[in-house]
């Protein structure tokens with residue numbers, strides 16, 4: 001189509017004539033761009049490897065040997081010489097909070113901080129570099145940074161939190177056990193108490209953050225993200241970026257449904273959005289719900305008490321009957337469900353509700369998803385395959401550092417920890433895997449996730465035997481979780497997720513052949529080129 005438009009400019013006023021001339025003047029399938037001299041891993045089972053790819057009209061036109069693809073080269077064809085590098089389908093992040101992540105790019109980065117003193121040092125440096133800022137917001141801290149029993153401690157007068165402030169529903173204000181004084185740590189919904197007094201970013205600040213976030217995602221090889229909350233309210237911002245030609249990342253954005261009920265106004269909001277946004281760039285046909293919290297703060301719902309605190313099993317955020325009813329109603333409308341479930345009881349509750357929805361609606365190809373699945377009972381593992389439920393998991397969350405081994409595994413206990421992030425078992429029993437990051441909880445860089453899924457060890461190779469090492473995946477299985485598996489999880493495997501003729505031309509060229517290197521080097525992978533819809537949207541600076 002691009003070619004025809006160029007002709008229209010030359011022969012203004014005689015469009016039909018121009019089109020007719022074009023048909024005779026050019027071979028039938030001249031490519032807009034070709035990638036040659038590459039190692040192309042296609043994920044097409046019939047032809048897993050190729051040398052070259054031709055792109056036309058934002059789609060993949062042909063995949064094959066260099067000589068064959070060269071024939072599609074015309075005078076205007078852009079030629080990308082991959083210099084022998086690996087080409088993969090564009091990566092998809094199946095669980096992200098995109099606006100939050102984008103805003104976090106402007107905050108103090110606490111990732112990898114060793115302890116509280118290190119955090120304080122980073123905060124001081126940031127404050128010195130940003131003298132006009134009233135608020136210093138950090139990101140990327142974890143529980144282990146403050147020692148096993150501790151959490152950060154500070155005063156909260158501005159947020160109006162006092163010793164008398166009650167805990168909100170599904171949240172907790174952490175208090176000193178002796179004085180009952182609020183320490184400054186807030187769990188789950190209690191974070192709202194501070195969030196509401198932090199100055200809200202303006203529309204222009206959000207747009208600027210999103211542009212930076214999109215660029216950041218493209219630089220790491222992402223061509224689509226599945227937003228799991230926080231972005232639905234901002235759909236007009238995404239729409240504006242698209243109208244301005246700045247959207248170089250595809251978005252699948254779920255509506256976040258809060259307990260206790262599915263209300264008519266939720267349905268109105270969902271229905272009007274999905275009439276407007278349902279194409280290759282912005283799709284909104286999904287609803288996210290959270291049935292529980294996280295293991296670290298004992299808010300994930302477990303079937304048996306926590307190992308380190310037998311007084312609690314966590315609790316469900318939803319009344320199971322109301323959650324099940326909401327799932328059935330949304331499923332009946334053809335909406336895809338994403339349920340955050342981390343504890344084994346949370347996971348079981350979601351599986352039960354999905355099974356019920358299938359029984360009452362008799363629907364086919366529903367592909368409901370469970371997000372996170374950090375623990376699961378052995379009996380529930382085969383239900384993913386049986387019920388067609390997608391396991392949407394975040395490999396880097398299982399990274400076995402002190403936060404995971406000393407806090408997470410201590411709380412869960414050895415039995416549950418033996419089935420931690422059990423993607424291999426779920427996959428062996430026929431379940432579909434889809435991978436993501438949960439950015440800004442951890443980096444959106446998928447290559448760190450790839451390494452963790454393959455090694456189940458830290459960058460230093462700890463623990464020696466790996467963390468629940470029988471859950472290790474091959475590089476091929478892991479790549480599938482970020483590409484074709486991810487496309488399936490977003491109901492787009494017919495048009496995305498592999499390098500096959502007719503699919504959207506979303507591709508990446510990377511710095512090393514990840515199938516032929518030592519697994520502890522996978523995270524070093526750099527993206528050289530990112531192509532979305534046939535257009536180069538990121539090019540690494542030449543060395």
Ligand SMILES: [Zn+2]
Nearest residue numbers: 095097228438
């Ligand atoms: Zn999340």
